Amino acid sequence: MIHQPTRLRIMTLLVSVPQLDHLAYGFIQQTLDLTGGNLTIHLRKLEAAGYLEITKEFQGSKPRTWIQATATGRRAYADYLSNLEKALGLHIPK
Template identity: 50%
Template sequence: MALDPVIHQETRLRLMALLASLGEGAQVEFTWLKEALDLTEGNLSSHLAKLEEAGYVQVEKGYQGRRPRTWVRLTPQGRAAYQAHRQALLELLKGG
């Protein structure tokens, strides 16, 4: 099993782990992610763009009342890729 280079970067790995921990179908606001991971808007945006390009996350823009909002969720493909990457890391750590 190989490590996924898109996920393996530290910030993207933390982002994927956080989204995976929320359960299937859960979505969170961009601002919540930014604060939870202690990232700047630009940094989070660039990492989300890479994950979105790979099909691992879905980013939706909309409004809550009159306020613009951005929601992020892990896709089924992203959940599978994260689980495979996690398993590859565990195997590597076991020495196998």
């Protein structure tokens, strides 16, 4: 699931923030230079896998969408990196 390049970039961005923080949809879209449709498709797949949570709310009259990595998503990301390190024979300090 995470190995797909766009989903890997999304998860890398999400796990780079503290565990209880979230990122705005627009920030992710702009940072990763993705179209709205492309980002939405990948977010839905990651959400279906339980790797992230999507929260929608209004700030005043503006709708906001927030994305947050779940504990399951953070574990899956860490496991993915660990397996990649093993496959490549690398040791990357944490």
